[in-house]
Amino acid sequence: MVSAVQNEKLTRVGPGTPAGDLFRRYWQPAILAEEVPEKDGPPVRVRILCEDLLAFRDSEGKVALVDAFCPHRRAPFYFGRNEDGGIRCAYHGWKFDRHGDCMDMPTEPGNERMKSNVKLTAYPTHEAGGIIWAYLGPREHMPLPPDYEWMRVPHEFLHVSKTYEECNYLQALEGGLDTAHSSYAHNNNMSAKSDPRLLDKSPRLDVHPTDYGYYYVSTRNMGQGDTYVRLYHYVMPFQQMRGGIHEFSGARRKAPALDGHVWVPVDDETTFVYNWHHTYDSTTPIDEAHRIHTEVFYGRGPEDMIPGTYKLKKNKRNDYMIDRQLQKAKVYTGIVGINTQDFALQEGMGAIVDRSKEHLGATDHAIIAMRSMLLRAIDAVAVGGAAPGADPATHRGMRPYDDFVRAGEDWWAKFEPEIKAKW
Ligand code: FES
Ligand SMILES: [Fe+2]
Numbered sequence: 001m002v003s004a005v006q007n008e009k010l011t012r013v014g015p016g017t018p019a020g021d022l023f024r025r026y027w028q029p030a031i032l033a034e035e036v037p038e039k040d041g042p043p044v045r046v047r048i049l050c051e052d053l054l055a056f057r058d059s060e061g062k063v064a065l066v067d068a069f070c071p072h073r074r075a076p077f078y079f080g081r082n083e084d085g086g087i088r089c090a091y092h093g094w095k096f097d098r099h100g101d102c103m104d105m106p107t108e109p110g111n112e113r114m115k116s117n118v119k120l121t122a123y124p125t126h127e128a129g130g131i132i133w134a135y136l137g138p139r140e141h142m143p144l145p146p147d148y149e150w151m152r153v154p155h156e157f158l159h160v161s162k163t164y165e166e167c168n169y170l171q172a173l174e175g176g177l178d179t180a181h182s183s184y185a186h187n188n189n190m191s192a193k194s195d196p197r198l199l200d201k202s203p204r205l206d207v208h209p210t211d212y213g214y215y216y217v218s219t220r221n222m223g224q225g226d227t228y229v230r231l232y233h234y235v236m237p238f239q240q241m242r243g244g245i246h247e248f249s250g251a252r253r254k255a256p257a258l259d260g261h262v263w264v265p266v267d268d269e270t271t272f273v274y275n276w277h278h279t280y281d282s283t284t285p286i287d288e289a290h291r292i293h294t295e296v297f298y299g300r301g302p303e304d305m306i307p308g309t310y311k312l313k314k315n316k317r318n319d320y321m322i323d324r325q326l327q328k329a330k331v332y333t334g335i336v337g338i339n340t341q342d343f344a345l346q347e348g349m350g351a352i353v354d355r356s357k358e359h360l361g362a363t364d365h366a367i368i369a370m371r372s373m374l375l376r377a378i379d380a381v382a383v384g385g386a387a388p389g390a391d392p393a394t395h396r397g398m399r400p401y402d403d404f405v406r407a408g409e410d411w412w413a414k415f416e417p418e419i420k421a422k423w
Helices: 004-011 018-023 112-117 169-176 179-183 288-297 316-321 324-329 338-347 362-382 411-419
Strands: 027-032 044-048 051-057 063-067 081-083 086-088 102-104 125-128 131-135 158-165 204-209 213-223 226-235 239-244 257-265 271-279 401-405
Touching (some): 004 018, 004 362, 027 044, 027 051, 027 158, 027 257, 063 131, 169 271, 169 362, 213 362, 316 338
Antiparallel strands (some): 051 063, 125 131, 158 271, 204 213, 213 226
């Protein structure tokens, strides 16, 4: 457990909060590139770390991320016109470029001084891996853009998506670092015989700190001395990477793949979960069917979403459409969709769970380690230190993995070459 004071420190993300200051030292996903497909196209509302912003792709094809409100009299830029290298406010026509510089101030003709003094808050962006990344922190501390292996994977082998989750980022991230819950929460076939998560419901966890966060190894007994070993990475501040060479839950993977999530705080009580998935190597490209299959498997396929949004139809307002008959017969939760199962449990805790009431055990070890890393990083940044894992040199060379290990086999000899980036 953490104290109520530590819980506050970890979960509040607005400007000037301790965790908010830490998170502003990292580049993070702001939107999917698909949300701003064309130059001079419609702008998109963005909320990130409690800040209301607006994204648009300008005439040069670069993505702007600026204050959602006009500096004149605070009209929403959302209704503005994206034209000739900037966004023009629909109220009185003031126009700004992606750097926040005023290009035109038609209500103040000839007042060059005012035009050059009025700035619009604008954040740097970086487009890679199907995502528009943003840096919201102080410029003097801006690291190089991130370089996770999955960001380098060509489009034909990479799939990214995002889902809106109605709770604080931390309890969602904790779910992603909690390998033990899949024995229950994601048990989609209670009669399955060979699923390691059902054969052994208390995996042993071994956490190894690194420069980017940690990796942890989860081991489950398969009988006769054989084990299933899954290696996850926790990448500061809110990313998980997991081996998905062997998927269970009835999933039939079209190609060995790796997966992960980045949980970006929208504000203290809501989160955008960015999901990435790429093939193990360049043997099998990802076609449209594979993309849909991946989304449907996790319960966020086209049929699962409220049209025009990144929100699930099965949500807390309809109890995730739990089916009590299905719960008796086959699926442990009675809820269909891996992500939906997670959301029911994570959102159901309340927007910000009270961690002072917890009773943590051995399988919570990775979560405990992540919380203390975040608390240490918050304190370090508060006194002028660096943000761990923000430098791409710390994270560009690694990847996760999972595999079966026979009795007497050296698991590390098997894993070591596999946890090095191949793209
Ligand atoms: S409020 Fe935007 S130009 Fe006046
Ligand atoms: Fe889960």
